[in-house]
Amino acid sequence: MQTHLNYPVLMTMEQSKRAHLINSVGGFKSVCLIGTADNLGNTNLAIFSSIVHIGANPPLICFIMRPDSVERHTLSNILETGVYTINHINKNIYRQAHQTSARYPKNISEFDAVGLAKEYKNDFKAPFVKESVIQLAINFKERIDLTINNTIMVIGEINQLYFPEDCLCEDGYLDIEKAGTISCTGLDSYHTTQRLQRLNYAKP
Amino acid sequence: MQTHLNYPVLMTMEQSKRAHLINSVGGFKSVCLIGTADNLGNTNLAIFSSIVHIGANPPLICFIMRPDSVERHTLSNILETGVYTINHINKNIYRQAHQTSARYPKNISEFDAVGLAKEYKNDFKAPFVKESVIQLAINFKERIDLTINNTIMVIGEINQLYFPEDCLCEDGYLDIEKAGTISCTGLDSYHTTQRLQRLNYAKP
Numbered sequence: 001m002q003t004h005l006n007y008p009v010l011m012t013m014e015q016s017k018r019a020h021l022i023n024s025v026g027g028f029k030s031v032c033l034i035g036t037a038d039n040l041g042n043t044n045l046a047i048f049s050s051i052v053h054i055g056a057n058p059p060l061i062c063f064i065m066r067p068d069s070v071e072r073h074t075l076s077n078i079l080e081t082g083v084y085t086i087n088h089i090n091k092n093i094y095r096q097a098h099q100t101s102a103r104y105p106k107n108i109s110e111f112d113a114v115g116l117a118k119e120y121k122n123d124f125k126a127p128f129v130k131e132s133v134i135q136l137a138i139n140f141k142e143r144i145d146l147t148i149n150n151t152i153m154v155i156g157e158i159n160q161l162y163f164p165e166d167c168l169c170e171d172g173y174l175d176i177e178k179a180g181t182i183s184c185t186g187l188d189s190y191h192t193t194q195r196l197q198r199l200n201y202a203k204p
Numbered sequence: 205m206q207t208h209l210n211y212p213v214l215m216t217m218e219q220s221k222r223a224h225l226i227n228s229v230g231g232f233k234s235v236c237l238i239g240t241a242d243n244l245g246n247t248n249l250a251i252f253s254s255i256v257h258i259g260a261n262p263p264l265i266c267f268i269m270r271p272d273s274v275e276r277h278t279l280s281n282i283l284e285t286g287v288y289t290i291n292h293i294n295k296n297i298y299r300q301a302h303q304t305s306a307r308y309p310k311n312i313s314e315f316d317a318v319g320l321a322k323e324y325k326n327d328f329k330a331p332f333v334k335e336s337v338i339q340l341a342i343n344f345k346e347r348i349d350l351t352i353n354n355t356i357m358v359i360g361e362i363n364q365l366y367f368p369e370d371c372l373c374e375d376g377y378l379d380i381e382k383a384g385t386i387s388c389t390g391l392d393s394y395h396t397t398q399r400l401q402r403l404n405y406a407k408p
Contacts, residue, residue, distance in 0.1 A: 002337065003369040004326075010263055010362065017376030022260035024378035025340060025365060027234025027292060028387035028397060029256075050256050052233075054268050055353040056226035059214055064258050088231060091400055102406035113408070122208075133206065136229060141352060148346055148359060149259040155352060158214065161229060165207040172221030173390045174228035182400065183232035183387055186377045189402045193232060193387060193395035196295055201392070202306040204317070 023049075024186040031184040033097055033116075034063070035085040035127045036077035043118060043127050044073040045110035047100045049184050051086065059158040061086065061138065064151050073106055078154065082140045083125050087132035090180035094190045122160060133179050135162040173198070227253075228390040235388035237301050238267070239289040239315075239322075239331045240281035247322060247331050248277040249314035251304050253388050255290065263362040265290065265342065268355050277310055282358065286344045287329050291336035294384035298394045326364060337383050339366040377402070 010018060029049040037043045050064040065075060078084050089097045096114040104113055111118050117130035124137045137160035144153040167175045183191045214222060233253040241247045254268040269279060282288050293301045300318040308317055315322050321334035328341045341364035348357040371379045387395045 001369045002366055003372075004364055004366045006326075006364045007263075007362065010365065011261075013376065015261065018263070019260045020376030021365075021372075021378055022263045022362070023257055024376075024380060025338065025362070025367075026255050026257040026265055027236055027380065027385060028232050030231025030233060032231055050258070051230050052254050052256050052268060053227055053230040054254070054350065054355055055270075056223045057215075057219065058353070059211075059222070059226045060353055061230055064256060066259075094400060095403065098403045099406050102408045104408050108408075122210075134229065144348065144350075146258065146348075146359070149262070149264055151258055153357075155350070158211065158226070158229070160208055160210045161214065161225075162206055162208045163229075165205045168207075168225075172217065172224030172228075173393065174225055176228060176231065176389055177393075177395060181231060183397060185380055186402075188404070189377065189381075190400045191381060191397040192400060193397050196298065196386065196394045196396060198390075198393045199299065199302045202303050204306045204308050204312075 020186055028183045028185055028191070031089050031097070031182065031190070033087040033089060033100065033129050033132065034074050035087060035129060036074050036081070037126055038077050038080055042107070043109045043111055044077055045100050045114070045116065045129065046074045047097050054155065060141070060155060061136070061158060062153055062155045064153050066151055075152065075154070078140050081125055084138050084140065084156065085124070085126045085128045086136040086138055087129035088134035088176065088179070088181040090133065091182055091192060093131045094182060098188065124160060133164055134176060134181060136160070224390055232387045232389055232395070235293050235301070235386065235394070237291040237293060237304065237333050237336065238278050239291060239333060240278050240285070241330055242281050242284055246311070247313045247315055248281055249304050249318070249320065249333065250278045251301050258359065264345070264359060265340070265362060266357055266359045268357055270355055279356065279358070282344050285329055288342050288344065288360065289328070289330045289332045290340040290342055291333035292338035292380065292383070292385040294337065295386055295396060297335045298386060302392065328364060337368055338380060338385060340364070
């Protein structure tokens with residue numbers, strides 16, 4: 001049985017209820033850990049579910065952040081160093097990944113607090129999550145302030161891409177399901193996936 | 205066995221291969237049908253996999269579009285009428301949904317071409333997809349041109365929200381898995397999901 005809610009009703013909902021609902025209605029989401037460090041090497045790790053591809057040539061990816069959230073350490077580190085990592089989440093680490101959303105003080109690294117291992121490689125200055133099997137090294141490109149609700153869009157370019165060799169298909173498609181990457185909905189629900197099908201390029 | 209590619213290698217890849225790869229690396233994606241009409245009532249339907257929640261108060265949602273794609277009919281209709289619908293995709297309609305990405309001429313409605321039914325309700329001027337069980341009526345709010353790669357970010361506000369009554373949880377979470385909503389990866393792969401767990405609000 002379908003029901004509906006309209007804007008005035010949505011706006012009178014209790015705040016946390018509306019947050020759960022509106023975070024659910026956009027569909028399944030990418031959920032990743034963003035790793036950063038400040039210039040002194042203090043590390044930070046935060047979970048984001050607003051990561052979106054915005055173009056392949058050059059390879060650009062963005063995410064949206066609230067300015068007043070715990071994730072602000074992520075933003076200040078990105079602006080300070082110009083680099084960050086995006087790390088896919090699998091079913092072995094989703095509980096730790098979720099725990100990074102707790103409000104730890106700036107001097108506490110979420111890597112240590114939640115029990116995930118830092119990994120540094122190929123001279124990239126930001127830390128990867130060792131337990132993650134698909135990892136992206138990103139160069140910060142642009143910050144766009146969304147004045148409509150004071151959120152911030154952060155755009156970066158893929159500098160390095162790490163993935164399991166046997167997950168890359170002949171045509172360039174990367175099988176992230178085979179790699180064990182999971183998805184999320186709302187603020188707190190995590191999901192594995194099951195492929196229905198890959199379809200051909202559509203022609204009229 | 206983990207392998208890696210870096211920026212110079214990515215940039216020398218064959219274009220369609222890079223498109224498949226870079227569209228895959230951001231994680232699982234929301235995939236929805238956006239329904240529009242022009243002022244004469246000519247309808248358009250297009251599939252998008254770049255839909256992201258950007259805030260709950262007010263309820264805002266955005267998507268990214270390439271300016272040169274078939275989806276340009278979507279943008280011109282949105283700018284003309286100020287309204288559009290976002291319709292979740294389930295396993296009964298993902299093939300038709302994918303087919304809307306073919307380059308149909310402006311005078312052909314993808315609703316008719318792919319065999320999905322238009323639905324109008326509550327005086328909203330844009331058409332919903334009848335076969336979709338979660339449907340959003342959106343008022344256009346803002347267009348942001350991303351000069352970095354000439355894509356366009358379209359921001360809208362949720363005006364009406366339709367969903368199966370038994371999918372709304374007490375705390376406001378909408379169980380879109382129970383509603384049959386699916387996810388996608390890359391340019392052409394569709395996935396059902398299986399919940400691992402909902403987790404509690406994280407505290408240090």
